[in-house]
Amino acid sequence: MYRTETLLLILTSVGIPSLAYLPDVNIFTNYRTEVYNGIPSEIDTTPFVRIGDNYYYIEPMNKVNWFQAAGACRMMNAHLASIEDKPEMEALIKYMKAKGFKNNDYFWISGNDLGTEGAFYWMSNGRPMTYAPWNGPKQMPDNYGGNENCVHMFATREMINDANCKIQMLYVCEATEPKTFKFTYIKW
Ligand SMILES: [Ca+2]
Ligand SMILES: [Ca+2]
Numbered sequence: 001m002y003r004t005e006t007l008l009l010i011l012t013s014v015g016i017p018s019l020a021y022l023p024d025v026n027i028f029t030n031y032r033t034e035v036y037n038g039i040p041s042e043i044d045t046t047p048f049v050r051i052g053d054n055y056y057y058i059e060p061m062n063k064v065n066w067f068q069a070a071g072a073c074r075m076m077n078a079h080l081a082s083i084e085d086k087p088e089m090e091a092l093i094k095y096m097k098a099k100g101f102k103n104n105d106y107f108w109i110s111g112n113d114l115g116t117e118g119a120f121y122w123m124s125n126g127r128p129m130t131y132a133p134w135n136g137p138k139q140m141p142d143n144y145g146g147n148e149n150c151v152h153m154f155a156t157r158e159m160i161n162d163a164n165c166k167i168q169m170l171y172v173c174e175a176t177e178p179k180t181f182k183f184t185y186i187k188w
Contacts, residue, residue, distance in 0.1 A: 036180040048078075048175050052091045055175040056081060058099075058107070062170075066150040069108040069171035070123065079124035080110035081174035085131045089158050092172070101155035108171040111151030111160065117143065120151065120162075124174065135159045 038053070039045070048055040057076060064072065070080050083089045096105070110124040111132070120129040120141070129151075134140040141148065141162035150165035153172070163169075 032184045034182045034184070036182065037177060039178045039180050047076075048173075049095070051095050052088060053177075054088065055178065056092065057173040057175075058096065059170045059172070060099075063168040064171065065168055066108050066112070066165040066171075069169075070110070072171065073173035076173055076175075078173040078175045080108060081172040082110050082122035082124045082127070083131070083153060083160075084122070084127075086133075086158070089131075089133065089153070092153075093156060093158060096155040103154050103156040105155040106152045106161075106163075106169040107155065108150065108152050108169055109160070112149055112165070113141070113143075113162070114149045114165070117149075133158050133160055 045055055048057050055078075057073070057078060059069075059072070066080075073080050081092075083092065096107075110122045111120050111129050112123055113120045115121065118141070120132060121127065122129060135158065140160070141151075143149075143162060145164070148162040148164055150163055151160050152163055152169060153160050
């Protein structure tokens with residue numbers, strides 16, 4: 001007779017790996033592994049919040065420049081956020097509104113044209129900014145003063161702006177997509 005047991009080992013970039021359930025594991029036992037995107041909903045991802053399919057850290061108080069924000073995200077094994085399509089932006093805005101952020105709360109995201117003026121890329125993944133809602137009363141990006149090379153979003157509108165990277169504002173980090181490794185093994 002045999003029975004199967006499942007070991008859920010959560011390996012994730014959101015915090016340290018957490019062990020959901022650890023039975024008496026014998027490494028010589030037959031086992032099967034499966035890998036899933038995302039993590040089980042019961043796992044606490046604090047300080048990251050899940051919005052849609054993404055995990056964000058939204059800095060609520062501490063205003064820093066773009067470079068400091070990028071460093072703060074790396075300290076959490078994350079990156080400044082890349083908002084790559086309208087649904088992602090709308091979901092984030094909806095969350096920020098619900099949390100009471102106002103439209104003059106600006107958040108650094110990873111977009112920048114530091115490499116080549118006028119060519120905007122996401123620093124977090126190297127891709128060009130194909131989704132870029134440069135809306136607003138002025139036509140952005142305007143590279144105001146000849147020195148606006150970092151991108152921020154607004155908490156309550158689908159809008160981005162290029163700003164001086166040394167300005168201090170809030171920021172949004174985005175965790176790389178976590179994976180769940182599921183081990184199923186046979187115990188004799
Ligand atoms: Ca610029
Ligand atoms: Ca601007």
